[in-house]
Amino acid sequence: MKRAIFFIFTALGFFVLFSLIILPEYRLRTIIFLLVYLVVYYLLFKAMVKEHMSAILGRMFPKRFKLFAVSIIIFISVLLCAYFVFDTKIIKRQVYWVTHSSSMSLTHEQKEYLERYITDNYEVIYIKPTKGQDNSALFNSIMQELVLYAQNVRYSVIHPVAQPDKYSQIKSKAPSILHGNIFVLMGDRSVIVDAVSPYEILNGLYRVKSGLSNVCILQGHGEASIDDFSEYGAGLIAEMLRDKGIVLVRSDFNYIDLCPTTVIIDPKKEFSGTEIKKLEGYTGSLVIIGGAELSSIRKFLSLKGINVSKEKIHQVEQSVLRDYYGGLLLDIVKEHPATIYMKNPAVVAHAYSMECNDCQMPLMTSSGKVLALKKDLSVFTGSALCSNFFIRFKGNSQLLFGMLNNACCGGSAFIPPDSEQGVPKLFAISPRFLSMIFLTVVLILPFLFLLLGIYCFRSNRG
Amino acid sequence: MLRSRELKELFHNPVFYVIVAVFLSLSGYKFFSLLQSFIEESSYYPEYVYGSKISSMMGMDVAYYIFPQLFMFYSYLCVMAVSVLGSGLGHDRLMDMDKIELLSTSKSIKGLIFRKIMSCSIVIYAMLIPTLIYPLIINIFTSVDWGLLLSSYTGIFFLVLMMSGINSIIGIFRFPVAVGIFLNMVILLFLHFYFFENMYSPFFFGAVKLDVITILLSALALATSFYKAVRMYI
Numbered sequence: 001m002k003r004a005i006f007f008i009f010t011a012l013g014f015f016v017l018f019s020l021i022i023l024p025e026y027r028l029r030t031i032i033f034l035l036v037y038l039v040v041y042y043l044l045f046k047a048m049v050k051e052h053m054s055a056i057l058g059r060m061f062p063k064r065f066k067l068f069a070v071s072i073i074i075f076i077s078v079l080l081c082a083y084f085v086f087d088t089k090i091i092k093r094q095v096y097w098v099t100h101s102s103s104m105s106l107t108h109e110q111k112e113y114l115e116r117y118i119t120d121n122y123e124v125i126y127i128k129p130t131k132g133q134d135n136s137a138l139f140n141s142i143m144q145e146l147v148l149y150a151q152n153v154r155y156s157v158i159h160p161v162a163q164p165d166k167y168s169q170i171k172s173k174a175p176s177i178l179h180g181n182i183f184v185l186m187g188d189r190s191v192i193v194d195a196v197s198p199y200e201i202l203n204g205l206y207r208v209k210s211g212l213s214n215v216c217i218l219q220g221h222g223e224a225s226i227d228d229f230s231e232y233g234a235g236l237i238a239e240m241l242r243d244k245g246i247v248l249v250r251s252d253f254n255y256i257d258l259c260p261t262t263v264i265i266d267p268k269k270e271f272s273g274t275e276i277k278k279l280e281g282y283t284g285s286l287v288i289i290g291g292a293e294l295s296s297i298r299k300f301l302s303l304k305g306i307n308v309s310k311e312k313i314h315q316v317e318q319s320v321l322r323d324y325y326g327g328l329l330l331d332i333v334k335e336h337p338a339t340i341y342m343k344n345p346a347v348v349a350h351a352y353s354m355e356c357n358d359c360q361m362p363l364m365t366s367s368g369k370v371l372a373l374k375k376d377l378s379v380f381t382g383s384a385l386c387s388n389f390f391i392r393f394k395g396n397s398q399l400l401f402g403m404l405n406n407a408c409c410g411g412s413a414f415i416p417p418d419s420e421q422g423v424p425k426l427f428a429i430s431p432r433f434l435s436m437i438f439l440t441v442v443l444i445l446p447f448l449f450l451l452l453g454i455y456c457f458r459s460n461r462g
Numbered sequence: 463m464l465r466s467r468e469l470k471e472l473f474h475n476p477v478f479y480v481i482v483a484v485f486l487s488l489s490g491y492k493f494f495s496l497l498q499s500f501i502e503e504s505s506y507y508p509e510y511v512y513g514s515k516i517s518s519m520m521g522m523d524v525a526y527y528i529f530p531q532l533f534m535f536y537s538y539l540c541v542m543a544v545s546v547l548g549s550g551l552g553h554d555r556l557m558d559m560d561k562i563e564l565l566s567t568s569k570s571i572k573g574l575i576f577r578k579i580m581s582c583s584i585v586i587y588a589m590l591i592p593t594l595i596y597p598l599i600i601n602i603f604t605s606v607d608w609g610l611l612l613s614s615y616t617g618i619f620f621l622v623l624m625m626s627g628i629n630s631i632i633g634i635f636r637f638p639v640a641v642g643i644f645l646n647m648v649i650l651l652f653l654h655f656y657f658f659e660n661m662y663s664p665f666f667f668g669a670v671k672l673d674v675i676t677i678l679l680s681a682l683a684l685a686t687s688f689y690k691a692v693r694m695y696i
Binding site for chain 1: 474475476477478479480482483484486487490491493494497498501592595596599
């Protein structure tokens with residue numbers, strides 16, 4: 001019985017040692033467990049198999065090497081202890097882990113991001129609200145954990161009335177900041193975070209690091225709304241961009257000059273002459289998606305050297321989707337500098353082909369010249385590319401991110417959607433094809449096996 | 463090695479094809495209903511962007527929605543199929559023949575059980591091959607995580623092997639049925655946790671997860687050690 005317990009403890013030891021190597025998150029717990037295990041194991045070892053093991057060791061090592069082996073073991077143990085004791089960050093993290101609830105904890109990916117990329121000096125300041133809900137405690141709790149992974153992040157809470165100097169300094173850098181917001185500063189860059197959560201603060205750090213904070217979306221001409229989550233709205237793409245550190249800011253022609261990048265998504269109403277003039281004088285990067293059926297947009301594009309055909313392109317390569325929106329255009333804009341990440345077809349309701357006189361990048365598409373890129377101007381004539389329905393096709397989000405990559409923020413790189421994770425791999429099947437699937441998997445396939453059974457029965461009888 | 467005669471008999475038996483047809487129509491209907499419910503659910507956009515996190519839409523991946531549930535369904539069907547094919551199709555007769563064979567010859571009981579397990583398993587695997595059409599259908603519309611499928615099929619492979627083993631041992635030694643049901647449930651839950659439930663899958667997202675494999679190996683070491691300890695010293 002004693003030896004049986006010894007065997008079980010040996011296997012448990014393997015388990016713990018494996019866990020120690022593989023699962024870094026549970027090291028402290030595992031080390032304690034391992035110490036307990038070693039003590040019990042030693043007692044059992046001493047009580048039951050010491051003589052037996054001594055004989056084996058005696059055969060394995062000559063006497064003079066015993067001392068040497070023991071010394072090496074002690075040396076390695078001391079090194080390991082020193083590593084754990086003197087690396088205070090690890091101790092701090094473990095203490096935090098032991099003493100705090102894990103409900104608000106950062107995810108493994110977030111911790112990794114903080115450790116790898118947030119290495120510059122950052123300042124995160126929470127503006128304590130004078131009335132309404134005060135989230136100072138929550139902010140402090142999040143930051144307490146966050147600074148364990150981000151080396152040079154400092155944080156503080158300021159009261160706008162009690163510390164007017166500090167508040168006015170922040171207000172001068174970010175005039176639109178409100179009480180209850182978080183101000184994130186890195187060098188001369190700053191962003192405002194409007195909610196207190198680990199995700200939002202991390203998003204703020206990412207935004208201030210990448211400088212991708214100002215992309216305006218023009219509203220007022222029947223464009224897809226970023227608040228609209230119905231089939232035709234642009235709510236999903238706004239959320240996707242937010243996840244990548246870009247907050248789409250609603251804008252109109254009065255404030256267009258303040259935006260370094262402006263996106264126009266599927267306008268339905270004509271632009272006035274004054275508005276077209278403002279667009280002509282716009283010095284930032286402009287991205288126009290859809291709206292090619294509007295004469296004002298055509299006029300503006302022709303002034304920029306892009307002539308849009310009046311004929312719609314009707315080309316359906318994958319008939320599984322044509323039941324939606326009448327005629328669908330599927331287009332792989334491949335090997336284009338704007339869309340190097342693109343591997344899947346973009347799917348739009350319809351599109352118009354273009355002629356571009358002096359395009360910065362060549363027109364290379366499989367089914368039509370529907371994408372034009374010039375300096376500070378990107379045009380895709382496919383309609384509804386960014387609608388909540390169509391953005392669910394992976395190719396559409398890749399195309400949009402590719403276009404923004406070229407247009408946004410002085411050419412600094414956007415993080416494109418990951419090839420597999422992070423991008424909603426959504427799809428649609430038309431009712432016609434759904435019926436075909438039903439027929440195949442529920443009726444035809446089993447029926448074929450029934451036929452095989454009948455054939456077997458007949459041949460057995462024969 | 464294998465009981466080729468019995469296998470041949472089984473593949474020439476019309477009842478086998480009827481069972482396969484029933485299995486495929488049930489699993490096909492399940493696949494279709496899951497696909498339909500996914501399409502319905504994915505149209506509720508606001509629910510998926512709750513909390514301003516598009517990442518919550520990860521759950522909208524069609525393969526991750528359909529296949530874990532589908533494989534759980536397969537597992538129940540396989541458990542039933544093992545018992546039907548094992549005992550319903552003349553298995554008892556074979557058991558009696560084996561007993562006579564065992565008494566008259568010097569064949570080992572382990573070898574006999576092994577051959578029975580393999581015969582039964584091969585039949586079930588043959589039944590499962592047409593189910594590959596479901597991921598192929600999904601693959602037409604979107605990219606499928608083949609790692610998830612590899613993991614799930616591995617799980618089914620182990621499940622069928624173990625169920626056939628239990629079935630064969632119960633058949634020979636006439637264990638109480640309750641013991642068989644209990645063992646079946648334990649194995650089913652274990653496999654569900656590590657294979658069909660994709661979060662703990664050793665091949666999650668197509669990547670091999672070392673920690674899960676390590677835990678499984680450690681658990682195996684623990685079980686082996688326990689078995690040896692019991693055998694040697696108790």
